[in-house]
Amino acid sequence: xxxxxxxxxxxxxxxxxxxxxxxxxxxxxxxxxxxxxxxxxxxxxxxxxxxxxxxxxxxxxxxxxxxxxxxxxxxxxxxxxxxxxxxxxxxxxxxxxxxxxxxxxxxxxxxxxxxxxxxxxxxxxxxxxxxxxxxxxxxxxxxxxxxxxxxxxxxxxxxxxxxxxxxxxxxxxxxxxxxxxxxxxxxxxxxxxxxxxxxxxxxxxxxxxxxxxxxxxxxxxxxxxxxxxxxxxxxxxxxxxxxxxxxxxxxxxxxxxxxxxxxxxxxxxxxxxxxxxxxxxxxxxxxxxxxxxxxxxxxxxxxxxxxxxxxxxxxxxxxxxxxxxxxxxxxxxxxxxxxxxxxxxxxxxxxxxxxxxxxxxxxxxxxxxxx
Amino acid sequence: xxxxxxxxxxxxxxxxxxxxxxxxxxxxxxxxxxxxxxxxxxxxxxxxxxxxxxxxxxxxxxxxxxxxxxxxxxx
Numbered sequence: 169x170x171x172x173x174x175x176x177x178x179x180x181x182x183x184x185x186x187x188x189x190x191x192x193x194x195x196x197x198x199x200x201x202x203x204x205x206x207x208x209x210x211x212x213x214x215x216x217x218x219x220x221x222x223x224x225x226x227x228x229x230x231x232x233x234x235x236x237x238x239x240x241x242x243x244x245x246x247x248x249x250x251x252x253x254x255x256x257x258x259x260x261x262x263x264x265x266x267x268x269x270x271x272x273x274x275x276x277x278x279x280x281x282x283x284x285x286x287x288x289x290x291x292x293x294x295x296x297x298x299x300x301x302x303x304x305x306x307x308x309x310x311x312x313x314x315x316x317x318x319x320x321x322x323x324x325x326x327x328x329x330x331x332x333x334x335x336x337x338x339x340x341x342x343x344x345x346x347x348x349x350x351x352x353x354x355x356x357x358x359x360x361x362x363x364x365x366x367x368x369x370x371x372x373x374x375x376x377x378x379x380x381x382x383x384x385x386x387x388x389x390x391x392x393x394x395x396x397x398x399x400x401x402x403x404x405x406x407x408x409x410x411x412x413x414x415x416x417x418x419x420x421x422x423x424x425x426x427x428x429x430x431x432x433x434x435x436x437x438x439x440x441x442x443x444x445x446x447x448x449x450x451x452x453x454x455x456x457x458x459x460x461x462x463x464x465x466x467x468x469x470x471x472x473x474x475x476x477x478x479x480x481x482x483x484x485x486x487x488x489x490x491x492x493x494x495x496x497x498x499x500x501x502x503x504x505x506x507x508x509x510x511x512x513x514x515x516x517x518x519x520x521x522x523x524x525x526x527x528x529x530x531x532x533x534x535x536x537x538x539x
Numbered sequence: 540x541x542x543x544x545x546x547x548x549x550x551x552x553x554x555x556x557x558x559x560x561x562x563x564x565x566x567x568x569x570x571x572x573x574x575x576x577x578x579x580x581x582x583x584x585x586x587x588x589x590x591x592x593x594x595x596x597x598x599x600x601x602x603x604x605x606x607x608x609x610x611x612x613x614x
Contacts, residue, residue, distance in 0.1 A: 230579040287545075322611055352611060364600035464572060466542060471564055474556050486587055497608040498601045 172305035174374050179370045180387035182451060183450050185312040185319070187391050191360045192323075193396060193415045193441065196402040198495045199409035203353035205339045207403050210353030211396040214361055217354075217508070220390035221364045225512040226381045229371040231518050237368040237511070238459040244517045253510070254463045258456050260506045261366065264478060265452030266483035272445045273484065278416065280438060290484055294477045296528075299431040299455060302473050305373050308454045312447045322440045323394075326417070326433055327401055329424045338407040356394070358500045359494075360506020364388065369455040385515055422482035453477065459489060505510040542588050553577050588609055 225237075232240040237257070242250030271421045273289045281289060289424065300307055341345050343350075376378055402416045406422065413419045421433040454469075461469035557577060564570045587593050 259596075263600075345591075464568070466572075467565060468563075468567055471560050471569060471573060472576075474560060475573060475580070478553070478577065478580045482583055482587075483596060486583070487591075487593060487597055496601070496602040497613055501604045501607050502600055 172309075174306060174309040174370065176374050176376065176383040179367060179374060179380075180383040181313045181316055181365055182370065182447065183228055183310050183367050184387040184391040184394075184450035185316065185383070185444055186366070186448040187363045187393050189441075189444035190268055191357075191391075191395055192444070193275065193337050193437075194271070194416075195360065195414060196399055196416045197358065197411055198356050199353040202356060203349045204408065204411075205341070205429070206343055207347075207399045207401065208339065208396060209343075209347075209350035209351060209355055211392045211399060212460070213347075213350055213354035214357040215392045216527055217358065217389065218361045218392065219331065219385060221362060221507055221511070222384035222388055223381070224356075224508070224515055225365060225368045225371065226384050228314075228455045228511060228515055228518065229332045229368065229377070229380070231522075233377065235374050236372055236459060236462060237365075238462045238516065239400075240518070241514055244514055244521065251436055251463060254388050254459065257267065257506055257510060258459045258463065260502070261456045261459065263483055264363070264503070265346060265449055265456065265487070266480040268448050269480055269489060270443065270484035271440070272449075275415065275441065279434065280417070286485070287481075290481050293445065293449065294453075294481055297446055297453050298473050298477045300450045302470050305370065305454065305458075308450050308519045309370060309373075311450070315447075322436045324509075325436055326421050327397070328434075330401055330405055330420055332351060333423070334401070334404040335407065336404060338404055347386045353448055354454060358507075359392075359495050359505055361388075362503040363451075365507045365511060366455045368511075369458050379533075383445065385419055385529050393410065433501070442481050447478075453480070458481055544614060548587055550581065553581055 172504075198206070199210050202370075228237070228240065231245075235243075238254045241253055241257075245253055261399055262269055265279060269290055272293055273286050276289050277284070277286055301306070302310060356459050364387070371380065398417065403410055406413070406416055408418050418434055418437050421437045453473065453476060457469040457472045460466075460472050460476065469524075483494070557573070560573065561570070564573055587595075
């Protein structure tokens with residue numbers, strides 16, 4: 169079906185870029201509304217969960233090196249139950265990616281394109297992503313690597329002029345409520361971290377899997393570092409007013425005034441946002457298309473890309489008044505069930521099956537590398 | 540009138556996509572799956588255009604996972 173070859177580093181860059189995409193703009197508000205001045209600690213507390221998720225995915229890939237979650241779940245759960253679970257899992261991928269599309273559309277309409285119909289914004293974005301996904305896994309995975317220097321330099325262009333306005337007293341008193349509040353903030357970050365589970369659709373195409381776990385851990389670490397830095401910069405400058413703003417990173421960009429030359433850098437934020445959202449939606453759209461094709465036994469995933477794109481545009485608007493629900497507890501539980509629960513269940517079943525099954529021809533089912 | 544124009548545009552786009560994609564659909568299963576998806580999407584689009592308050596997957600997710608949430612999660 170798909171014969172592309174990518175590297176572990178490229179998959180790592182794709183993963184952290186996709187997961188960081190929506191967190192830059194909205195995570196400071198979501199987390200600081202609960203944690204306040206201890207907002208810097210929440211990404212560090214969420215880091216072990218990210219490590220757990222990628223460890224589960226890589227461990228499953230070690231046992232089934234050339235298969236995605238959709239394929240080995242049918243093997244482990246049996247065909248009827250496997251197909252049912254896979255369809256629900258694929259619906260989760262499509263559903264969550266559709267709400268990312270909605271977040272993008274809302275951001276564009278609220279900040280730049282006031283009179284453009286939302287349908288036009290959403291359809292334009294999904295069309296670009298569909299073209300990327302139809303080009304194959306190599307394009308999907310190499311596209312973020314190509315634009316990573318641009319994204320990082322644009323983010324630095326927002327951070328660097330803001331350094332002079334940092335007020336570290338905004339973080340006082342440190343841990344006044346103990347670790348409870350930062351843990352609640354780390355729970356709120358579970359709206360983003362479980363998206364690392366989509367990595368399972370790309371690992372079968374990694375050519376050299378020797379260091380894939382370290383690259384996966386590195387991906388989670390870089391995501392945590394970017395979110396940590398963003399939280400520190402935003403709260404150090406905006407302070408206790410951070411939860412008031414829907415997009416505090418945008419406020420930061422508007423706040424910059426360096427030698428009266430660098431001003432109104434919100435266009436940089438838009439550029440970064442558009443690039444990373446394309447990566448995020450392509451990440452989910454490829455996963456859903458490939459997964460659905462494998463689940464239904466189709467020879468190619470490409471014909472399914474445009475119908476799934478239509479589903480995403482539809483779901484982004486069906487009974488959704490605003491996207492604040494994405495950070496609701498029900499949605500976080502939804503993310504955790506499919507981000508951690510399902511891979512953990514599959515790994516447990518695989519381990520049980522390995523212990524009780526006889527080895528074939530004296531060989532066990534271990535892959536080429538050990539985790 | 541605006542709704543009719545919008546739905547006509549959506550139908551045109553779907554028709555173009557199906558027309559362009561049809562030769563690449565090799566098996567009957569692929570063709571039937573493709574048609575099921577696009578027809579379902581169009582029917583739901585028509586329905587929510589005229590009935591915007593129709594409950595969607597979001598309400599289902601919230602109702603399904605509401606019992607699993609605790610009070611501290613909603614602060």
